[in-house]
């Protein structure tokens with residue numbers, strides 16, 4: 258693996274503490290290798306190097322700002338790539354009224370720039386993270402009255418296909434996106450094949466003042482939950498809010514006030530008592546505690562509302578992304594370990 262990594266444009270960090278990339282105040286292990294992908298003249302070379310890792314089946318993962326990520330205390334035993342925001346760009350095409358947006362632009366800058374031109378991207382106000390990640394996860398704010406998620410705005414997507422080793426433009430059809438889901442997210446499960454590098458986005462022109470008003474309204478509505486979200490170090494979407502509302506007609510806050518025993522405090526792993534009641538941990542919280550909380554909450558919601566909570570956050574363990582049942586099997590001994598060697602089981606104890 259080191260031989261291939263040596264072809265990258267800049268030096269790779271070794272044994273990198275992933276806590277630096279983590280929004281949660283939880284224990285987080287190290288990445289064996291860490292690299293920042295820059296959107297400049299070095300990008301194409303670096304993407305081709307990732308293509309070599311792909312072909313050789315060598316372990317690597319790619320994240321943007323990590324606001325939808327929970328990293329285990331064992332870290333990641335491969336190359337962790339973070340998308341850097343330097344050189345991000347948004348260009349407006351006067352002829353087509355479309356915005357050409359680099360995948361490393363923040364959603365915040367996208368909303369700000371498009372507002373200045375009078376185009377309505379206000380439903381994305383307050384969504385954290387980068388545009389590329391927003392497209393892959395079809396982000397949006399469930400409480401927005403228009404219910405417009407990223408899919409509403411996306412016309413074309415430029416990806417680097419690691420299998421083919423080349424750039425490709427995709428035009429999403431009706432099946433491309435789902436609730437907090439996309440073709441890209443599905444294809445990248447287990448092994449990252451497509452890296453989003455650019456997109457073409459469009460929306461209605463309603464004039465700067467009108468967009469400003471909508472943006473301000475949503476900013477106000479989200480202010481409290483965003484404040485506590487970032488102050489307390491919470492995960493925005495451990496469970497998909499959209500799925501919960503669709504299945505039960507209720508938000509998680511309502512469920513928690515109707516049935517407070519849905520929540521427990523497992524050594525700091527708990528729903529925040531403030532804002533949008535998002536998931537939080539403390540520096541002493543272990544993965545075993547997180548697993549205990551996950552299994553308690555999912556069982557209680559099933560018991561009271563008959564709903565299987567839909568995990569949205571990415572759970573990253575030493576060997577890559579794991580599903581919720583795998584995470585519980587690994588870290589909650591009551592559910593039985595699955596996929597762990599005896600040695601690894603001892604490490605988890």
Ligand SMILES: Cc1cc2nc3c(=O)[nH]c(=O)nc-3n(C[C@H](O)[C@H](O)[C@H](O)COP(=O)(O)OP(=O)(O)OC[C@H]3O[C@@H](n4cnc5c(N)ncnc54)[C@H](O)[C@@H]3O)c2cc1C
Nearest residue numbers: 320321322323324325386387389390396397452453486493
């Ligand atoms: C306080 C708070 C509030 C939140 N509010 C919302 C909300 O209102 N609506 C909502 O939808 N989400 C919300 N979230 C969740 C999260 O912000 C979104 O999912 C966001 O889109 C993630 O962006 P990111 O840059 O942090 O992506 P990351 O967490 O870094 O990555 C998310 C996923 O996208 C993949 N990915 C990232 N970049 C690329 C790329 N260029 N190419 C291919 N794959 C890529 C990663 O592999 C990963 O699977 C919130 C989170 C927090 C902490």
